[in-house]
Amino acid sequence: MKIYIKNMVCIRCQMLVKDELEKHGLAYSDVKIGEANIIGTVSEEILKKLDISLKRAGLELMSSRKRILVEKISNAIIELVHYTDEQIKVNLSDFLSEKLSYDYTYMANLFTEEKGTTIEKFYLKHRTERVKELLMYDELTLSEIAYKMHYSSVAHLSNQFKKITGLTPSHFKILKNVKRNTLENL
Missing domain, CATH: 1.10.10.60 (Homeodomain-like)
Structure with missing residues (x-):
């Protein structure tokens, strides 16, 4: 499952996203500027929690x-x-x-x-x-x-x-x- 992340513009942002994915127990195949490939499916509840965590760091999940x-x-x-x-x-x-x-x-x-x-x-x-x-x-x-x-x-x-x-x-x-x-x- 691919997720898209707003304001993810640098290597530090990539490291932060990797940390947040790991904190939420999400395995990923890669994290690039603006996106991450999560292995498997993710519940809406976990995505909401991830979005809240990312927003604290100035990032945000995008769905549009x-x-x-x-x-x-x-x-x-x-x-x-x-x-x-x-x-x-x-x-x-x-x-x-x-x-x-x-x-x-x-x-x-x-x-x-x-x-x-x-x-x-x-x-x-x-x-x-x-x-x-x-x-x-x-x-x-x-x-x-x-x-x-x-x-x-x-x-x-x-x-x-x-x-x-x-x-x-x-x-x-x-x-x-x-x-x-x-x-x-x-």
Whole structure:
């Protein structure tokens, strides 16, 4: 039985879900960002108790097919931006359509309806947040960050960064104490 979990966006979330599944006596085959495969069937009562436990940690079980798809879109973007260095070979719309096996227009409309923002803006916010993270680490030059994040140039990265944050990357780097957003709050 597959369950879908909202706001599950990092490795720590996966560890927390594994712990909660074990506490509720549920065996699982795997736990990935946004979902878990439970071995066998689970009673509604156990699912409700699991949901209560997950909500305490800021997570939540999902049952609506539309909400599940929106969460899958979010998780695919988060994985792409924050957890892989691979550049997609096609544009974002084709990548998401291929990965999730849905028409992009349908996904885009559903995403905007549910999240109140477009897929593209969500993607750009996450790219910007990842650039902030890399700037704060202070291990890479701006050119290396632009290359790593697959920007066509440093100027492109800088323009997009300034449009979203109101700061240039170098000004952001000077203001080391600028608060970053958590992934689930983007």
